[in-house]
Amino acid sequence: MPDLTHGDDAAAVNSLRSAVMRLSRRLKHQRVDESLSPTEMSVLGTLARCGSATPGELARKEHVQPPSMTRIVALLEAKSLVRLEPHPEDRRQKVVTQTERAEAMLEESRRKRNVWLAGLVDGLDEDEWAKLREAAPVLEKLAHL
Secondary structure, three states: OOOOOOHHHHHHHHHHHHHHHHHHHHHHOOOOOOOOOHHHHHHHHHHHHHOOEOHHHHHHHHOOOHHHHHHHHHHHHHOOOEEEEEOOOOOOOEEEEEOHHHHHHHHHHHHHHHHHHHHHHOOOOHHHHHHHHHHHHHHHHHHOO
C-alpha cells in the first residue's frame, strides 16, 4: 500500500489522480451524441458491459439513487436507446435492455475515442508506449476495485 506520508508515494498518487482525471475529462468531450449526458452514456456502457439489469441494479452499479435511475431510464427509453421488459421472475419489476440503436451509438463512440486516444499515443516514444501498454491492465484493475 502506498505510504502517503512518504514523498515519492504521495507524489505518485497525486500525479496519477491528476492525470487520470484530466484524461477522463478530455475523453468525455469525444462524444458521438451530444444530446446524451455523461450519466446516460455511462448507463448505456454499463448495460453493454454487464447485460440487461433492473433499474435498482443499475442504480447500484452507477452509484446513484433509484429514483434518479428511474428518470435516466425513462429518458433513454424516450430516445429509443433502451427498452423495458417484464422481469422473468418478479412481475413487479422491469428489466432494462439496450437497443440496437444504443449498441451502434456506443460502438461509434468507442471508435471515435479510440482514434482520438491513438492520436495522442502517436506523441509518445516507443519506450513510453511500451510502459503504457504494460500499465493498461493495472489501470483497468484499479477502475474496477
